[in-house]
Amino acid sequence: MIHPQKNSLIHWFFHHYILWIVGRNFHEVKFDHTVIAKDRAVLLLANHFSWWDGFLMYYLNYKLLGKKFHVMILEDTARQISFFKYMGAFSVNKNSRDMMASLDYAAGLLNDPQNMLLVFPQGKLYSNFTDKMVFQKGLMKILSGVQNNFQLMFAATFIEHFKYKKPSVNVYLKTLSESLTYKDINELATAYQQHYNSAKQLQTQIVL
């Protein structure tokens, strides 16, 4: 498992780099201004359809949540792009014993109210036109390992051009208070699916 590492200089550089490339590549990034409890960590579950997802959620955390950013990524990706670990990324290897260590580490992060943990529960990249969200089971292991109460948050992201040359991003957010009541992964996936469906409906109602 690759752990997050601290380096203020690298972090400072890539923090500004991420904000810069998001600003440069998109016409605008819109998100719901939901209220976040300051005394609880945030577990953010997001759809995964592009390399932008991590950067956009980093941007969202900076603009809205103001927590310490952490993200669970595939080990291959963590090795390929080495600066991710300085921005709060840690790795998970789906087919190894190491996976349990990653899930325990993730659960541990949620005990600190200053942290925000981003997880892509689909486990790999899917098309942005996917209707059905399939969740990996490991997520339940994270939820069951958390001691303190945390804030569960769903994000459904869509990127579209409309009348501009550069695309715009819409991130539909939903916070849930009853985060620990999900009995199994299917129940959690269903709750996310409902949010995703309503977000998609809102997105398709945009007409210019």
Place this chain on the structure above:
Amino acid sequence: MRWWMGRRFKEVNILPFEPRKGHSVLLLTNHFSWWDGFFANYTAFTNLKRRLYIMMQHNHFVKHWYFKYWGAFSMKKGSRDMLESLTYSAGLLNDPENLVTIFPQGKLCSNHITYIHVEKGIERLIKQISGPCQIVYQCTLIDYFEGLKPRAYIHQFDCGVAGKVPFEELKLRINDFHQQALKNQVNIPH
């Protein structure tokens, strides 16, 4: 235009499609972005191999006047001018070397919509075509996958020959093909 698209898109993929020989092409395409005319230009040149004409809303045409040099002509909805535009389009489609692109929705909609509205003017236009003309529905979908630049996937479908497909049937076919494109997109290799 190619340079401009190349700069903004990682790739533009046209899924396999062969147009009918000896037919002009009425290209009905989904309208979701500023780039739609560019995609039409790309397919007209790459696989449909016809001379491109494109119908634009009058206000867009005035704003982007330079598109007239790439085959764009204007259409003002709800005016006499509209009938003239439709007649002009039909005239173009009598020549099998030509391709006319029209956005049947008549406005910009999300790329994620599941229903394609087809404006009535299309029926009027098709009735006026006298030469052999193939109607093609083109559905362009944008995905990102492993990359920072978007990738365009162009799905094309044969809706039949003008004059032989009733308008209601055409609307059904377009929506069936749109659903098929969305399904195919989910399973697209990347």
